[in-house]
Amino acid sequence: MNLLGEYVSTAAERRELTRAAQAAHGADAADATKPRGAKVRRRREGADVAAEDALESAEREFNDVKRGRVPLLEFLGRAGIRTLERVLASDEEQLMEASQHRWSREDVQFLKEHLALRSCTAPVTLADAYDQCQMIVQQVSTGDNDLDRLLGGGLWTQEITELCGPTGSGKTQFALRAASLVATSARGGRVRFIDASNAFHASRFSQLCDQHLAAHKSANDLRAKALQRVRVIQAFDAQALNVALASISRAEEDGDDENSERASLGPLRLLVLDSISAIFSPILGGKHSTAAHAALMRVALSLRSISKRYGLAVLVTNSTVHDFSSPVEGKLKPALGLSWASAPDSRILLCPLAREAAATVSSKLVKSPRRRLTSNTDKETILVIPGAQQCLANEEVESDDADDV
Numbered sequence: 279m280n281l282l283g284e285y286v287s288t289a290a291e292r293r294e295l296t297r298a299a300q301a302a303h304g305a306d307a308a309d310a311t312k313p314r315g316a317k318v319r320r321r322r323e324g325a326d327v328a329a330e331d332a333l334e335s336a337e338r339e340f341n342d343v344k345r346g347r348v349p350l351l352e353f354l355g356r357a358g359i360r361t362l363e364r365v366l367a368s369d370e371e372q373l374m375e376a377s378q379h380r381w382s383r384e385d386v387q388f389l390k391e392h393l394a395l396r397s398c399t400a401p402v403t404l405a406d407a408y409d410q411c412q413m414i415v416q417q418v419s420t421g422d423n424d425l426d427r428l429l430g431g432g433l434w435t436q437e438i439t440e441l442c443g444p445t446g447s448g449k450t451q452f453a454l455r456a457a458s459l460v461a462t463s464a465r466g467g468r469v470r471f472i473d474a475s476n477a478f479h480a481s482r483f484s485q486l487c488d489q490h491l492a493a494h495k496s497a498n499d500l501r502a503k504a505l506q507r508v509r510v511i512q513a514f515d516a517q518a519l520n521v522a523l524a525s526i527s528r529a530e531e532d533g534d535d536e537n538s539e540r541a542s543l544g545p546l547r548l549l550v551l552d553s554i555s556a557i558f559s560p561i562l563g564g565k566h567s568t569a570a571h572a573a574l575m576r577v578a579l580s581l582r583s584i585s586k587r588y589g590l591a592v593l594v595t596n597s598t599v600h601d602f603s604s605p606v607e608g609k610l611k612p613a614l615g616l617s618w619a620s621a622p623d624s625r626i627l628l629c630p631l632a633r634e635a636a637a638t639v640s641s642k643l644v645k646s647p648r649r650r651l652t653s654n655t656d657k658e659t660i661l662v663i664p665g666a667q668q669c670l671a672n673e674e675v676e677s678d679d680a681d682d683v
Contacts, residue, residue: 353376353377353378353380354373354376356376357372357375357376359373359376362393365389365390365393366390366393366394370383370386370387370390373386373389373390374386414435414436414589415434415435415436415437416434416435416589417429417430417431417432417433417434417435418432418433418434418435418456418460418547418548418591419432419433419456419459420432420433420452420455420456420459421455421456421458421459421490421664422452422455422661422664424641424659424660424661425452425626425641425659425661427659428626428641428643428659429624429626429643429646430646430648430649432591433456433548433591433593434591434623434624435547435585435589435590435591436585436586436589436590436591437585437591437592437623437624437647438578438581438582438585438592438594438621438622438623438624439591439592439593439594439622439623439624439625439626440593440594440595440596440612440621440622440624440625440626440645441453441593441594441595441596441626441628442595442596442597442598442612442613442625442626442627442628443595443597443598443627443628443629443630443639444597444598444610444628444629444630445597446630447628447629447630447639447663448628448637448639448661448663448664449552449553449595449596449628450475450477450478450552450553450595451482451663451664452628452661452663452664453471453550453552453593453595454478454479454482454483454486454664455486455664456548456550456593457469457471457483457508457548457550458483458486458487458489458490458504459490460507460547460548461487461504461505461507461508462487462490462491462500462501462504463490466507466544466547467507467543467544467545467546467547467548468507468508468509468543468544468545468546468547469507469508469509469546469547469548469549469550470509470511470526470546470548470549470550471508471509471510471511471550471552472510472511472512472513472519472522472523472549472550472551472552473510473511473512473513473552474512474513474514474519474551474552474553474554474556474557475552475553475556476512476514477552477553478510478552480510483505483508484501484505486664487501487504487505488501491504503543506543507543507544511525511526513557514556514557515557516557516558516561516570516573516574516577519551519557519577520573520576520577520580523577523580523581523584524580526546526549526584527580527583527584527587527588530546530584530587530588545588545589545590546588546590547590547591548590548591548592548593549581549584549585549590549591549592549593550592550593550594550595551581551592551593551594551595552594552595553594553595553596553597554577554594554595554596554614554618555595555596555597555613555614556597558570558573558574558614558618559597559613559614562574562614562615571617574614574617574618575617578618578621581594581621582621594622596612596613596614596618597612597613598610598611598612598613598627599611599612599613610627610629612625612627612644619645622645623645623646623647624643624645624646624647625643625644625645625646626641626642626643626644627641627642627644628640628641628661629642631660637662637663638660638661638662638663639660639661639663640658640659640660640661641658641659641660641661642658643658
């Protein structure tokens with residue numbers, strides 16, 4: 279806190295204080311209130327005006343209650359106490375000595391209580407802060423119970439969750455299923471799907487919506503509403519991605535609850551970026567690597583800002599590369615290096631498994647703000663890629679048709 283400087287009053291205030299002091303203490307008190315020339319009027323550089331105003335106001339109110347006392351700031355200044363912090367940190371005996379014992383203990387207690395109420399915020403315990411955070415933060419289900427369990431309940435709002443895996447590990451399918459579940463849920467909302475790899479298929483998304491709505495009688499109406507809740511934005515380079523994120527933020531900032539789509543379709547609950555490596559992997563490591571890393575960090579900052587400001591979950595997919603530093607042959611690690619590694623709050627690594635029954639992947643939780651990763655317990659599970667069997671069947675049919683031709 280900056281120094282307050284020595285108290286300077288107006289001529290009218292001086293005369294008023296002098297008359298009050300003379301009535302209570304006589305001529306000696308009047309002499310104590312006389313101006314002391316340039317030394318009294320000098321203000322220290324960088325004085326905290328707000329804190330000085332608080333002390334001046336406290337002095338006026340204090341003198342109203344304790345009529346006839348010598349000016350508050352003059353006594354404190356003589357004792358070298360020129361900040362609110364020093365006043366509140368001083369014990370009662372020090373302040374009584376500063377007033378030359380003209381203040382009683384009750385006077386000092388009144389002063390400290392008054393300044394504390396005006397200058398100090400109410401203390402917030404960690405338990406209160408945690409309860410408030412729990413009221414704001416929610417979970418968005420991915421549609422897979424095992425994946426939700428790994429993430430501690432699903433995709434957490436105000437956080438960035440990353441799905442990493444090689445080609446064919448089902449990253450886009452998991453992202454589509456999470457988006458379709460949010461769009462079809464009664465308590466769901468709107469979804470923004472940024473397609474950076476040209477992997478979004480409307481027909482596949484519609485199939486996933488039909489699966490979620492199969493038990494509903496009005497499935498057609500609900501499916502139409504679900505499709506209205508999803509907006510796909512294509513962005514194939516860093517500039518287009520920044521424009522897309524800026525447009526999302528601007529739309530949420532300027533939206534009107536009565537006239538915009540959020541009134542009928544619900545709030546924005548999920549933002550999907552599929553995939554960030556498709557944009558930045560080709561430009562990292564080249565002659566423009568520094569600019570590419572800066573652009574990557576701007577994207578990370580934008581994703582973080584959107585998730586925090588509007589309370590939505592962010593799901594990002596990323597590819598993998600071989601970890602040549604590992605003694606284990608063929609070990610994979612997320613792409614984009616260490617600079618991006620700090621961006622997601624949670625990270626799940628998907629690895630395909632060679633099985634004939636169905637296309638399955640092993641999912642491993644490699645980063646989480648809520649779980650300790652020193653043990654293998656509850657951080658690995660086997661997942662079935664959404665719609666994998668149907669996709670394989672379609673591919674076999676197309677292959678047979680091609681052979682016939």
